[in-house]
Amino acid sequence: MIPALPHRALYVAFDRFPSRKGSAVHIDRFARALFERSGGGLLYVLGGDGLPPYQREGNVEIVRYMREAEHVLERAAGFGARLAALLQDLPDLEIAHFRDPWGGVPIVEHGGSFTTVYEVNGLPSIELPFLYPAIPGLDRMAELERRCLEAADIVITPSQVTANRLPVPATVIPNGADIRPQAEPPPLQDYLLYFGALQPWQGVDTALRAVARLGLPLVICASVHPRRAKAYRKLAERLGVEVHWHFALPEEELARWRDHALLSLAPLRDCSRNVHQGCAPLKILESMAAGVPVVASDLPAVRELITDGETGRLVAPDRPGELARAIRVLLDFPEERARMGAAARAHIERHFTWEASVARLQAAYGERIPAWPTP
Template identity: 30%
Template sequence: MRILHIFDHSLPIHSGYTYRSRAILKAQVARGWAVEGVTGPRQGVSDSGVETFDGLTFHRTTAHRPARAPLGEWREMRALAERIDSVVDSFRPDVLHAHSPVLNALAMLKVARARKLPCLYEIRAFWEDAAVGNGTGREGSARYRLTRAAESFAVRRVDRVAVICEGLRGDLIARGVDGDRIMVSPNGVDMGMFGTPLPRDSALAAARGLNGADVVGYVGSFYDYEGLGDLIAAMPALVAARPNARLLMVGGGPVDAALRAAAAASPVASHIDFVGPVPHAEVERYYSVIDVLAYPRKRMRLTDLVTPLKPLEAMAQGKLVAASNVGGHRELITDGVTGTLFAPDDPSAIASALAGLFANRSGWDERRATARAFVERERNWSSNVSRYQPVYQELIAAARTDTSWSRLPKVNA
């Protein structure tokens, strides 16, 4: 099979989005499929129209002239559609596979109709909800409603829809989308890349003052919806219960300055350590010195509908996970079995949950082993990618026998 993927951005940019993209492409290549990617104008300027990273080929779209919405988005979509169309000529794919945001799906649809190619649209989060979570949009605004309408328009016109979790699938079904047209391709971990935990890095622990400490960590992007301000606010109560508690913050993002200011103003500021962003190849060193990974996401539509990737990486690293009790986390974590869930938006609940974990280490080994086994069994990309195969195959078969490819038979996946 020959699959052309359409992305917002890709390697060498490092983000949860690009790590999932890389994992999908690598796993599909390992199955013997021919895969390449096209990225939109938001990838930024590149020296070449085609770039290769980590053995994967990406075709770049020339950045458009800046313009205010919605003209800017229309230009992006037109430029991306033109680039997809040109790559179709050279790569000759069997299937077009676009990944959110919705502009990618709309650009893909234009080419799919003209070229009579079957297409799959994969939603990782609803763009309008992501904007609210990032602080760049407001729920119920005109822009929010327009983006939601565009999403609904796209999912009704592509041949198949993929989503990363049941929360997104349920939302689409509530909009009237036939559930049999929606496959779930959950977030996973490339165990070959991230599944062999390093031994504790004693030198790093000593350098960060973590020897003998109860270490809570967060590794990821600093967005407001991640609830990291609540984690910092929980530290005085946690330190009162566990005087050797330390918080290690690894990463960066839009609320970095605000979080650092909150930490500096905390009465336990000396117990909070901001590392900043680190190269992906160095992340496992920091996992090795952390006892419990904390994910205190706020409760909102985005976090209730979407499953994050980072808790799965922590489980694969054999780490304990504690997370807020929102819908996206509940799809990944069984409270008391594979992790600990605490009330969202509540620093006292965070402190209580973390203090309880450190006070009782007797079940740690069993819980870490159970969580890692869950990732290996159900969230391992080498097996997850097989979910695409029956969908691709039926799309290809139907396109070859039925020229009206918008009326394809249903796939139960």
């Protein structure tokens, strides 16, 4: 599909959109901010799960790369090749904003006069080995990342840990959350909550082993297909943990579980993906915004969001016993739990709203890109 409109803005993400993953929430906020600034634009993303290959919503066009592949690198190559072709039909482009090297390389090699923005949420050379341990070409991936970083006019990232790792200066623009009225309660009381994706670095196995020591139900609202939970379901059954599974819930249903949990868990693993690359988990920010205390792994990127003992609890990663003890203490002192939840909500309202993040993004754009006139 050739874009029908003379777009001046392009946002590219090697992610399925929309979806229930945190990355899709971020894409929605930042792409919307870009397109509101530019009077429209083209969003190029992955398709799947019944999404159409082409969609038009007012002055925004969405083109989805639909071709599946046996391996992620094969699909990434096809994604990039399609983008290179799309760029030939965007002669009026003034800004191209991308989230990964698969979209970045065609953009920085295109040779146009438009401004390029690299939004570094993760580095494939670090993340992909966790999902595909035998994946080849890590040096090649790292080289593509470096090429994009060195060629981009603006580099942004949600975590100071990530910014410190990059070989070029980067502007830190944190993820955000919305402060909303409390949702209606779900059909269950007195439960712990984990929500988000189920990649190995999330530490869901640590959560299951900790909750097995407590005798409380654990609600897991996974943002992915049920087949991704097979191993964790077997582990929960073996440990005797009562788990209430939910998959790809719409936001209004997820809010019910999130807003009424006793505690929210973010047991991130101590691994290079979390420690050296950095991260900015939306599950932490959204729980804090709901006034629900978070018990999370004590990692540098998490300390950017939570102050231990004030706006949440931080415990040593990969230690179910320590996680269980921290949970038990907060369960035994409901007044402290309520105080911590209120402090967390106030902290988000002061420092981590999506409104503030979008304002920082617009300021970053403004350093290189003048405001476009209203059409």
